[in-house]
Amino acid sequence: MQLDQLKLANREATLARVAEVINRQSSAGAQLLLEIRGQSLTVQAAIGDTSLETGDWVKVMRAGNELQLMGKLAQTPETTISRALAQRLPWQQSVDAGLARILTTLTGGARPDSVAPTGTPINNPPQPLPQPVRQAIEQLISRLPSSQSLTPGAGTQPGAAGQLRQWVEESGLFAESRLARAPQAALPDLKLAIGRVITALLAQQGSGPDAFNRFTPLASPELVQAPLQFPNTFPPPPPQGSAEPTVGQMLRLLAGMLNRITVNQLHSQILSTRTTAEAPTPVSTMLLELPWLNPNNEPRIAQLRIEQDPADSGQKTSGTPRATEWRLSLAMDLDEAGPLHFDVSLRQDQVSAQVWAEKQSTLRQVREDLPQLRKGLSDIGLDVVDLECRRGTPRGANTRLEHRLVDTRV
Incomplete structure (x- = not known):
């Protein structure tokens, strides 16, 4: 039973997040997808005059084999950001x-x-x-x-x-x-x-x-x-x-x-x-684009994703605390070399990197330069754990918000 999996005792109250309003019903009720304690649960809710939207936080209580909606919390900053x-x-x-x-x-x-005067653009x-x-x-x-x-x-x-x-x-x-x-x-x-x-x-x-x-x-x-x-x-x-x-x-x-x-x-x-249940501590994330000029003074874009995964966000292994990890993804489309994608991970003094190239000639050139890159990383005191180059683009390189978090119809 899903309520048992939530480890929610009878008459115990907890907070839940409205991940999606699946179906609004005429009898003052709705079918909701709630996120409770890291798990998703679809419920039929009698909401009365309460207006619920994606991102709202509600207080729920277990009553036997049912969840009762106790009330809605004030709008969170996350909801405001999502709507903007x-x-x-x-x-x-x-x-x-x-x-x-x-x-x-x-x-x-x-x-x-x-x-x-006729309204026609001149x-x-x-x-x-x-x-x-x-x-x-x-x-x-x-x-x-x-x-x-x-x-x-x-x-x-x-x-x-x-x-x-x-x-x-x-x-x-x-x-x-x-x-x-x-x-x-x-x-x-x-x-x-x-x-x-x-x-x-x-x-x-x-x-x-x-x-x-x-x-x-x-x-x-x-x-x-x-x-x-x-x-x-x-x-x-x-x-x-x-x-x-x-x-x-x-x-x-x-x-x-x-x-x-x-x-x-x-x-x-x-x-x-x-x-999430797997990462209870938020991973600090920055998404940014850096415009630059090619030799012909034409604007181009470098897209960067920088993440800081704190030391306490993951599971401990062998009793050893997990160190903070920095991850960087860089995507560029160069005029002659074509699309390039770099994934770099740094944890303490250990670094690993993957380079992805779509053009075969670029792939060959990058592979020839890998020893120089390895030496440069070693010269600044880093232990190179993994360094490789592959053709194509990395799976999962495109990141997006779950559609249930932001309703793009707003």
Whole structure:
């Protein structure tokens, strides 16, 4: 019996989370999927006037062979985050594609938004960007890493660790926390820099920040198709035409880019607070994207997932406490080498790594470089436990929230 498996005594109360409202019934009842003590349980519940939604926490009590609903707890931060995430999912713009379109305006300008008296859009010729807008875009682009910074062996150079830390810090994932610490500073941060471009564009139109809410964000098709996959391995659509965007299109692109960064922030928060029966202690998770410039100054994206699995989150083996483990996944699609995926695990001074490549020529080159990588890791005092390269992509590389946690129809 499932109630016995929960080890819930008669008349004992406990908390349960509404994982899914399966079916709302007209007789003030509903079929619910509850998460109780790490297990899932489908129940028929008489909820009366109580409004229950996915993510709500309720108090239940065992009464013989039944569960009684005692009441609903106040809304949790996780629920608030989930709903904010669901609202932004359909409106994500790939950061590299958005930056590419914005970059064209530095040389080609932007077309003014205007319509004829009949309501038909007027195809105005492009005009140079006003200097404040141009300066804001140039400042944003100047902070992006270039391919020269990512050449083989660059990671061993003095200051490389600090440079990598700076790229992560300025990715936009920590924008609000950095701004809270220095509210008056013009911080070098991707999300804040995009906001400064938006502010400059609106100011040139004589509009304030509130006018930005009128613009519907432009979404990338691959992010609409798989809004929570990270890394997103769907191929991007063919490049759009070279026609200069209008000012309104620029604002819509920027709105979608902001949504993409915010989705990664919210997704990270939910993953960092989720617990399971196997991992009762949350695994701190960061999902972030680092835009960079290839030799042709075209924007590209590196997708990173960083996890810190604390020492007490897993089972102890042989009476020895489990050490904290750091895991890093990095996905990039290079112009000549093709898609590459790196999985690295570090526990104390032991490191293991797998490299995945889709192109056979790239696979061959990576295998030739593995001895150099092993030596570099050993030189900094790490014990290389496992180091291999495989063709293809790792199984389970795409991570997503369970659909019952976030209702994407919201």
